Amino acid sequence: MMNQLLTGPHKPPIDLKGSLVFSEAVASGCRYVRIKTDLTIPASSPGQFFLLRESRVSDPLLGRPFASINASRNSVDFLFRVVGRGTEILASLPPGTRVDLRGPCGNGFPVPRSRRLILVAGTLGIAPFFDAALRYGSTQEIITILGVPGHEWREFAGWCKERIPDIRIVSDDGKIGNSGTAVEEAVSMFRSEDEVWACGPIPMLKNIGILHSAGCERLFVSIEKRMACGMGGCLGCSLQTCSGTVRACVEGPVLEWKEVLWNE
Numbered sequence: 001m002m003n004q005l006l007t008g009p010h011k012p013p014i015d016l017k018g019s020l021v022f023s024e025a026v027a028s029g030c031r032y033v034r035i036k037t038d039l040t041i042p043a044s045s046p047g048q049f050f051l052l053r054e055s056r057v058s059d060p061l062l063g064r065p066f067a068s069i070n071a072s073r074n075s076v077d078f079l080f081r082v083v084g085r086g087t088e089i090l091a092s093l094p095p096g097t098r099v100d101l102r103g104p105c106g107n108g109f110p111v112p113r114s115r116r117l118i119l120v121a122g123t124l125g126i127a128p129f130f131d132a133a134l135r136y137g138s139t140q141e142i143i144t145i146l147g148v149p150g151h152e153w154r155e156f157a158g159w160c161k162e163r164i165p166d167i168r169i170v171s172d173d174g175k176i177g178n179s180g181t182a183v184e185e186a187v188s189m190f191r192s193e194d195e196v197w198a199c200g201p202i203p204m205l206k207n208i209g210i211l212h213s214a215g216c217e218r219l220f221v222s223i224e225k226r227m228a229c230g231m232g233g234c235l236g237c238s239l240q241t242c243s244g245t246v247r248a249c250v251e252g253p254v255l256e257w258k259e260v261l262w263n264e
């Protein structure tokens with residue numbers, strides 16, 4: 001049985017072609033890129049993602065999934081960290097390079113219902129929240145929390161603060177912002193009527209469950225799984241939930257925290 005909670009009527013992703021128009025190093029091994037597409041990009045919501053790859057190259061064959069930022073008619077941005085071969089190649093592409101995109105994939109976060117929304121990000125988990133802060137900032141009170149390991153993320157944290165000026169930054173070593181983890185910061189801010197969205201490493205997502213125990217009724221996490229097709233066909237991104245097996249690229253990547261079987 002598929003997860004019933006967030007499986008909305010979102011449309012299947014489409015394949016698009018475009019050109020890289022901008023690629024900037026952001027420190028901490030991260031890159032900010034902009035793609036102009038030949039055709040119009042379908043509307044997307046925060047938490048949806050695109051598979052991105054260089055056109056006409058067969059190695060690597062599969063696009064890599066990244067959360068979309070500022071997606072508009074013919075333009076979409078991505079913020080990614082170089083962690084392996086696929087991201088290394090994407091980071092090295094000069095402006096003008098032709099790229100293939102598939103998206104918007106997945107469900108994205110649901111429209112918030114609570115008056116106050118707390119966004120909890122671990123490092124690159126901030127990517128979907130740039131759009132969330134922009135989209136819901138006028139209707140919701142938004143608290144954005146960014147957790148980073150330590151001082152080596154200072155420039156990255158500064159880059160994020162330029163875009164979300166009231167972002168609360170915490171670091172494990174206390175050298176940037178408050179000392180502590182993003183989860184600890186979220187716990188200190190939390191009020192029982194708040195809605196909470198989290199994106200980051202699995203241990204952080206698991207730990208944010210402390211807010212579920214504290215009474216958070218709308219607690220959503222974006223789960224990272226390796227992706228291949230991005231449209232539900234290969235089952236490569238399957239994971240077990242309380243409602244049965246779900247595909248992270250269709251029924252996810254956003255799931256209710258309480259739906260995820262964290263020890264599987």
Ligand SMILES: Cc1cc2nc3c(=O)[nH]c(=O)nc-3n(C[C@H](O)[C@H](O)[C@H](O)COP(=O)(O)OP(=O)(O)OC[C@H]3O[C@@H](n4cnc5c(N)ncnc54)[C@H](O)[C@@H]3O)c2cc1C
Pocket residue numbers: 049064065066067068079080081082083084085086087088124127128223224225226227253
């Ligand atoms: C829905 C979704 C949205 C994402 N959004 C972003 C984003 O906005 N910015 C960003 O920097 N990254 C994002 N990621 C993670 C990103 O897709 C991976 O870092 C990337 O695919 C790695 O490709 P690679 O070829 O460089 O690494 P590989 O050589 O394939 O792997 C290098 C390391 O990264 C790990 N890895 C690879 N793919 C994934 C994955 N999908 N999830 C978790 N770990 C992985 C591997 O286990 C390995 O340890 C997202 C992942 C998903 C599933």
Ligand code: FES
Pocket residue numbers: 226227228229230231232233234235236237238247248249250
């Ligand atoms: S990546 Fe193929 S089903 Fe999700």
